[in-house]
Amino acid sequence: MSNSRIAVFPGSFDPIHLGHVDLVERALPLFDEIVVAVLNNEHKRTIFSLEERVEMLEELFRDSARVRVASFEGLVADFARTESAFFLLRGLRNGKDFEYELPMTVMNRRLVPELETVFLPTRPELCDLSSSLIKEVLKLGGDPGEVLPEDVRSRLAAKLKEAAS
């Protein structure tokens, strides 16, 4: 087992928002390295392509030496194993997240017994943030305020404009 404490933070990140960023920042003191892992799921429609999501994340964490960006498909447990990561990082916004996460956590440990999932509760002021809700509000012309990194916000605005035309 590697001595480094490597955590994989998997998600769709379509797109990344400040809830995700806050989670990574708060988890950094716990780990030597965090691999932000973008799920490549051909069956899930996303507004940003895999390449675009990876590019935005790389740009965002460019100055964070202990954050790496990768993409994966298939089982996150397999991906974690290939990265020699024995921790999965997940955020909890509410009880529904917990209900969704718990069976996956237990199953992941069946698959890779050394794999521990570490849950961090959201910052209360960010508990309403999800990529899908942010997209929905912006699509309908609302302004959710400062919930996206600046570059992501402008790229998303352009995407939504393109989709509407």
Ligand code: ADP
């Ligand atoms: P979203 O739910 O925003 O579409 P993902 O499905 O990509 O995001 O989720 C990736 C991980 O980020 C999950 O563990 C999820 O619980 C966590 N996460 C998402 N939003 C927040 C938030 N506002 N605060 C803390 N963690 C979050």
